[in-house]
Amino acid sequence: xxxxxxxAGNNAATLALLAFGELTAFERMATNATTAVHMDDKVTLARxxxxxxxxxxxxxxxxxxLGQDAxxxxxxxxxxxxxxxxxxxxxDWHESLMKGFVFDGIMNDFYRxxxxxxxxxxxxxxxxxxxxxxxxxxxxNRLTADVAADTQLASRLALWGRKLVAETLGRARxxxxxxxxxxxxxxxxASIPAVTANHSKRMSALGLVA
Numbered sequence: 001x002x003x004x005x006x007x008a009g010n011n012a013a014t015l016a017l018l019a020f021g022e023l024t025a026f027e028r029m030a031t032n033a034t035t036a037v038h039m040d041d042k043v044t045l046a047r048x049x050x051x052x053x054x055x056x057x058x059x060x061x062x063x064x065x066l067g068q069d070a071x072x073x074x075x076x077x078x079x080x081x082x083x084x085x086x087x088x089x090x091x092d093w094h095e096s097l098m099k100g101f102v103f104d105g106i107m108n109d110f111y112r113x114x115x116x117x118x119x120x121x122x123x124x125x126x127x128x129x130x131x132x133x134x135x136x137x138x139x140x141n142r143l144t145a146d147v148a149a150d151t152q153l154a155s156r157l158a159l160w161g162r163k164l165v166a167e168t169l170g171r172a173r174x175x176x177x178x179x180x181x182x183x184x185x186x187x188x189x190a191s192i193p194a195v196t197a198n199h200s201k202r203m204s205a206l207g208l209v210a
Contacts, residue, residue, distance in 0.1 A: 011122050012066045013181050014114050016073035018126055019059035021107055023074070024081055026052040028100050029135070035093050041142070048135045055129045062125055076180055084171045088164055094146065098157050101139045102164040105202050109195040110172045113187055140205055147207050158208045165199055165210065 026049045033045035060070035088103075090096040108130050115126040147154040169192070175181075176188040203210040 010180070010182055011118055012063045012068040012070075013073055013076070014118060014183075015059050015063050015066075015122055015126065016068075016070055017077055017114060017175065017181065018111055018129065019056050019063070019070055020074040020077045020081065021104075021111065022052045022056040022059065022129070024085075025049075025100065025104060025135070026056065028096065032093060032096050032100075035096075037093075044138055048138060051132070051134065055132075058125065059129070062122060066122075076178075077175060080171055080175050084167060088167050090160075094143070094153060094157060095160050097139050097143055098160055099164055101136065101143065101202065101206075102161055102199065103168050105136065106165065106168045106195055106199055107172055109198050110176055110188070110191065113191045114176055114181065114183055116187075136202075140202070143206050154208060157206075158203075161203055161208060161210065165196075169196070 029045045029049035029052065033042050033049060036042045036045060063070040063073065084103075088099060090099050111126070111130055115123060115130070118126060143157070147157060172195075173188060173192070176183055177185045200210040
């Protein structure tokens, strides 16, 4: 992406949105690590949580170099994330893993639209973070194995996934079209079919119907 590309919105605010997403991922995976039954899951989730927090720190440092405070900017997005969290409380460990799989997958697709017009080096930093699939791969492999072994779990997670996608799409659209970011709403709306299609592919990879 050329450095001279026009900005679609506030660089710092867009990076803060991504940073807040990394912070929520850290919190969720750290919680999942503490409630995991098997030691290998605990260790893997703890490592993945630490990676998300490292991403948050790196984004925060870049935002500081832009002359703004990441924590202050993140506070603007907190109410929407809080409402989504309250409306999608998982009942157990598997539902929490599924929540991360659905939420992070959908949000990361939307984040790619949000960061498209960022200037460098913020753009490259954002894309590097979004291209890291280690957390997604772990959850996909873990859920795929458990779903294949338990048809009742498969049915329950398929229903849970449908609730999650409905809630996440609506909240994500509200976030991305917030005037605080300055992103063209038409770009966000135009990306929804691709985001939905990607979600269906991810669910199929789990052996579930979206």
